[in-house]
């Protein structure tokens with residue numbers, strides 16, 4: 368049994384752009400462009416980044432809703448990059464996903480009981496046992512057993528998402544992909560759902576890929592975090608490390624936008640202004656470093672040269688020329704370069 372449950376290697380998803388009378392392919396949306404990461408059994412990996420950075424495309428490619436145009440995905444030692452429909456069915460007994468919108472993922476004409484019965488039936492749970500299993504599942508997600516008679520429109524957003532979570536865990540999967548599971552919910556409900564997910568992970572021995580645009584959500588949940596920008600991972604590190612000493616200017620900007628709640632956090636907070644400007648279109652990604660159009664430290668080399676992920680310390684990697692000793696001179700005046708220069712950095716990918 369290998370330690371990592373999921374291995375994503377150089378994953379690529381390009382969507383063709385078609386135009387004209389003959390719908391010729393005139394370009395590509397590089398939604399995911401060379402993404403690699405592992406998730407170990409029982410851990411939570413957070414994937415964060417602004418809207419449009421390719422997070423959902425990665426999730427949908429893993430679960431087979433979209434096919435990769437390059438790279439590979441391995442689950443529990445088996446290549447799952449390109450599966451047939453029947454193989455996908457099999458995969459989905461082990462990998463489940465919870466989507467952002469709790470309403471559209473539920474059939475409005477089915478009661479909670481009818482919804483939760485489907486996966487139980489598929490797993491061969493006898494009819495006589497199904498109601499007690501459903502009651503049990505509802506209790507696990509902290510809902511009242513009586514909720515099983517309700518239709519989605521009779522439930523709040525948070526309650527609906529609890530049903531989606533109950534459905535996902537009902538088949539006892541190994542990996543749960545959570546694609547912005549709380550983004551559509553009130554702030555007061557978000558923390559409760561995150562806490563529930565944390566409890567369920569322990570109880571059911573689950574592995575999570577936790578996708579969000581909200582960094583503050585993952586701090587206490589994810590062991591490691593990967594930061595996406597325009598289809599690429601810009602930085603990855605132990606989550607605590609990432610918060611205490613973010614290395615990539617993009618991560619620094621994301622962190623500086625989070626409200627602080629203590630003096631400790633204030634001390635750690637990067638003193639960088641909020642990000643200016645819009646995220647460029649993945650149809651037309653900037654040359655060189657993809658972040659250079661919004662980076663406060665960008666120099667000539669950033670406009671021209673692509674950047675590999677550089678190992679920055681024992682735990683982290685950042686896709687930034689600042690950490691390339693060859694370019695040290697170009698960034699002399701950058702406040703974080705002192706840290707950068709102190710760290711031995713080597714190209715990693």
Ligand code: ADP
Nearest residue numbers: 382396398417418419420421422423424425649
């Ligand atoms: P995120 O989840 O981080 O917001 P997505 O993975 O949804 O990002 O989208 C990444 C990029 O891919 C976006 O620019 C989006 O418009 C584009 N995209 C997603 N799905 C399709 C599709 N089916 N056809 C063309 N472009 C797409």
Ligand code: MG
Nearest residue numbers: 422423424547
């Ligand atoms: Mg998304």
